[in-house]
Amino acid sequence: MQDDATRPDVLVIGAGMAGITCAQALAAAGQSVLVLDKGRGIGGRIATRRATLPTGEVSFDHGAQYVSAPSDDFAARLEGAGATHWQDGADKPHLVGTPGMSALMRALAAGLEIRQSCEVSALAQDGDGWTATTPMGQLHARRVVVTIPAPQIKRLLGADHPLCAAATNVDMQPCLTLMAAFEPDSPRPFLHRFDPTHPLAWIAQNSAKPGRGNTAVTWVAQAGPDWSATYLEGAPDLIAAQMLPLLCDVIDADPRDALHVSAHRWRYARATRPLGQPFLRSDDHSLYLGGDWCLGTRVEDAWTSGSAIARDMTGLANVG
């Protein structure tokens, strides 16, 4: 357990867009904040994976593809973090991080104290705040903000906690994601396509985004919710082997030409029925639950939720 001098005012659990947004706004309002995330990197579902090919490094945005049509405030914040427009012919601007989506999150998180690989396994309220159980010991703060996917919250708080009922009403769909790389002269029939009737509902030519280099043609393909649910528990290698021929069929490539193939399992990718309000709060205002699932399925929903929590905690209108 920390001594009083090292206890932050607020513990933020989750270093995705919601948690980072909230933490920065609280820090700007003068609160001491410690962010905890179970991942090795930060960003949550805004994620980039790297792979080394004989010809050099490639990367894949295997979570959020871009941020579309954000509000002016949010767009300015993203552009300040280095986001650029992907000229993909879409009606609405699509903002991406460079050299990968995760670069956005690293920039947005600058200056925060973040402990990575720090999974919170339990949260308990005690005399003057909350205690989080982590592999680094017990951490204490007067107030806690939890920004993890809704279905995971009851593991932290216990199913009987009054806020859990509302959070666990939010259902989140899985998404299996394929990452594949081919030689630079391989087919590039489109930049991205959405076809909800195909097992691979979304396919994007990742290497066509700005600043990705020309080592290889890289693709990210996301299986639709039904296909993802059917094969969710498969081993990642097996999932990748099943998805690769489906991709190759669409892009007119030969699976044997793939230079890199891997898959990622997003167990909680998108809310099917969001909460309908920007956050949940305990009666004593010491515990807040937030994240994209409160409002929708997009990065901007996470940002709105994180900003709203910080505003509520500080009583300031202009944070976020």
Ligand SMILES: Cc1cc2nc3c(=O)[nH]c(=O)nc-3n(C[C@H](O)[C@H](O)[C@H](O)COP(=O)(O)OP(=O)(O)OC[C@H]3O[C@@H](n4cnc5c(N)ncnc54)[C@H](O)[C@@H]3O)c2cc1C
């Ligand atoms: C495949 C895919 C494609 C997407 N495409 C788009 C897109 O193109 N555009 C768009 O706007 N949105 C897209 N989204 C949605 C977008 O990624 C999310 O809306 C947004 O990133 C959610 O942010 P968040 O902070 O609410 O949650 P998350 O990003 O999930 O952050 C939660 C964090 O909590 C951490 N965590 C969980 N449990 C614990 C624990 N017990 N202890 C400590 N840490 C914990 C996790 O490691 C994670 O970092 C996509 C999502 C997926 C999965």
